[in-house]
Amino acid sequence: MNEDFTKVNCDCILSYIFSDKLKPTGTLKILDQYLENIVSQLIGEGEIKGKLGETTIIHTYGKIGAKKVIIVGMGEKEKCNLETIRLAAGYGIRTAQKINARIIATEVPNSSDIAASLELVAQAITEGSLLANYKFTKLKTKKNSYSNYAIEKLLLIENEPAKIEKINSGIEIGCIYAWAVNMARDLVNSPANQLTPSAFADKAKEVAVQYGLDIDILSGEKIKEEKMELMYSVGQGSEHPPQLITLKYNSGKENANTIALVGKGLTFDSGGISLKPAERMHEMKNDMAGGAAVLGAMQVIAQLKPQVNVLGIIGAVENMPSGKATKPGDVYKGLAGKTVEIINTDAEGRLVLADAVAYACKLGASTVIDIATLTGACLIALGKNYSALIGNDEKLIKQVIQAGKNSGEKFWCLPNDEEFKELLKSDIADLKNTGGRYAGTITGGLFIGEFISPQVSWVHLDIAGTAWTEKDKSYLVKGATGFGVRTLANLVKTFE
Ligand code: BES
Numbered sequence: 001m002n003e004d005f006t007k008v009n010c011d012c013i014l015s016y017i018f019s020d021k022l023k024p025t026g027t028l029k030i031l032d033q034y035l036e037n038i039v040s041q042l043i044g045e046g047e048i049k050g051k052l053g054e055t056t057i058i059h060t061y062g063k064i065g066a067k068k069v070i071i072v073g074m075g076e077k078e079k080c081n082l083e084t085i086r087l088a089a090g091y092g093i094r095t096a097q098k099i100n101a102r103i104i105a106t107e108v109p110n111s112s113d114i115a116a117s118l119e120l121v122a123q124a125i126t127e128g129s130l131l132a133n134y135k136f137t138k139l140k141t142k143k144n145s146y147s148n149y150a151i152e153k154l155l156l157i158e159n160e161p162a163k164i165e166k167i168n169s170g171i172e173i174g175c176i177y178a179w180a181v182n183m184a185r186d187l188v189n190s191p192a193n194q195l196t197p198s199a200f201a202d203k204a205k206e207v208a209v210q211y212g213l214d215i216d217i218l219s220g221e222k223i224k225e226e227k228m229e230l231m232y233s234v235g236q237g238s239e240h241p242p243q244l245i246t247l248k249y250n251s252g253k254e255n256a257n258t259i260a261l262v263g264k265g266l267t268f269d270s271g272g273i274s275l276k277p278a279e280r281m282h283e284m285k286n287d288m289a290g291g292a293a294v295l296g297a298m299q300v301i302a303q304l305k306p307q308v309n310v311l312g313i314i315g316a317v318e319n320m321p322s323g324k325a326t327k328p329g330d331v332y333k334g335l336a337g338k339t340v341e342i343i344n345t346d347a348e349g350r351l352v353l354a355d356a357v358a359y360a361c362k363l364g365a366s367t368v369i370d371i372a373t374l375t376g377a378c379l380i381a382l383g384k385n386y387s388a389l390i391g392n393d394e395k396l397i398k399q400v401i402q403a404g405k406n407s408g409e410k411f412w413c414l415p416n417d418e419e420f421k422e423l424l425k426s427d428i429a430d431l432k433n434t435g436g437r438y439a440g441t442i443t444g445g446l447f448i449g450e451f452i453s454p455q456v457s458w459v460h461l462d463i464a465g466t467a468w469t470e471k472d473k474s475y476l477v478k479g480a481t482g483f484g485v486r487t488l489a490n491l492v493k494t495f496e
């Protein structure tokens with residue numbers, strides 16, 4: 001919005017400061033003048049240090065239109081990138097929420113300070129703010145005290161008219177990304193009695209209709225008939241039939257390549273007959289986070305319309321024990337023609353993905369990215385801030401890591417040596433579905449790779465550690481993170 005920020009009527013205005021440039025400049029300088037040098041004074045007293053995550057609330061007592069000013073630290077200028085902007089915006093919004101602000105204005109930090117375009121800076125502010133403002137309130141019955149979004153209105157203020165167009169376009173793209181991430185978060189936070197495989201398929205249909213994507217759903221027995229026994233076997237103990245959801249974005253460009261995004265959509269993973277311990281089993285409602293990331297990315301792609309064809313494939317299945325469930329030792333054959341001995345029914349994600357990636361290859365994808373909360377071992381190896389990555393194509397691996405950096409989502413590449421595959425040899429079938437305790441994330445990933453057609457570039461992403469967070473932090477809100485939506489959409493854009 002092109003407006004004098006000292007005149008904007010709002011609950012608070014956010015302004016940013018670097019820790020190694022602790023002098024009010026630009027917007028902050030003007031605010032300081034209007035506020036009788038209180039900002040300079042707080043800097044002098046050491047209250048404002050400019051550290052990333054630090055916020056300082058200043059009451060304005062009617063000296064400007066805003067009731068309060070929140071000064072948000074951005075850390076060192078040298079280290080500042082788009083992720084710093086997202087984080088700073090997120091911290092600012094959190095503080096604004098605490099003081100019950102409903103209408104918030106924010107300055108747009110100077111893009112020349114950050115070595116990024118103005119459009120990207122505006123996009124990052126928008127993403128950080130909308131993601132921080134998310135709350136999963138659907139199931140709370142006291143509606144008045146909870147709303148999905150605490151903040152009603154966010155205004156980006158710029159007084160140079162020449163900059164407005166770029167800022168507006170950044171806002172628009174930022175909204176597209178953030179709404180898609182929050183949609184994915186809603187799905188992952190939803191309990192498994194509500195988000196069943198067929199409810200997941202219904203949601204995918206809704207997204208397809210709203211954003212103009214083609215959709216095709218294979219349900220229940222149909223999956224078995226199409227020779228995807230590995231996927232079918234995972235769901236056969238459940239009352240809820242499995243759903244193989246395929247969303248299609250067609251670029252309309254001649255000879256365009258097809259990229260497939262393939263997500264693990266276990267709406268609940270009890271472990272099956274190899275039942276999980278009770279203590280943390282409830283968390284396994286989030287075992288469809290990979291599928292949600294694919295749906296979110298497809299929602300972005302449908303709006304940004306890149307010049308490449310994209311398939312979004314989600315294997316939505318519930319893993320339950322019952323008289324019909326797979327027993328350890330059972331053998332099934334997948335779409336790619338390989339037989340698998342099921343040693344542990346809790347290693348189910350790779351079975352669903354084995355058929356889903358084979359299906360992607362069958363549909364003509366030349367690049368396949370699969371994304372899954374696949375292994376607990378991933379949390380042991382990399383913790384909660386990095387996702388694991390493994391694949392068969394160095395160039396694609398680099399592309400994914402870069403797309404992740406641009407999105408503020410971190411990936412660490414694991415080795416893919418042939419010798420790991422020995423751990424997956426079965427005595428009676430082509431493969432077994434677990435490789436034992438050692439190198440669990442690698443063998444889980446390489447198992448899926450065994451179902452990729454030759455010549456197809458493939459990368460597997462294990463988001464077991466990053467899909468869910470126990471703490472609020474800047475734009476991450478306790479619960480589902482929506483990890484992967486932005487990286488996948490950004491990645492697809494690099495294929496244009
Ligand atoms: N969905 C789990 C992996 C998981 C565990 C994700 C914890 C997030 C948090 C997966 O299906 C699973 O159970 N994996 C097993 C594999 C093992 C049996 C080879 C695991 O990691 O223990």
Ligand code: MN
Binds near residue numbers: 271345346349
């Ligand atoms: Mn499992």
Ligand code: ZN
Binds near residue numbers: 269374
């Ligand atoms: Zn699982």
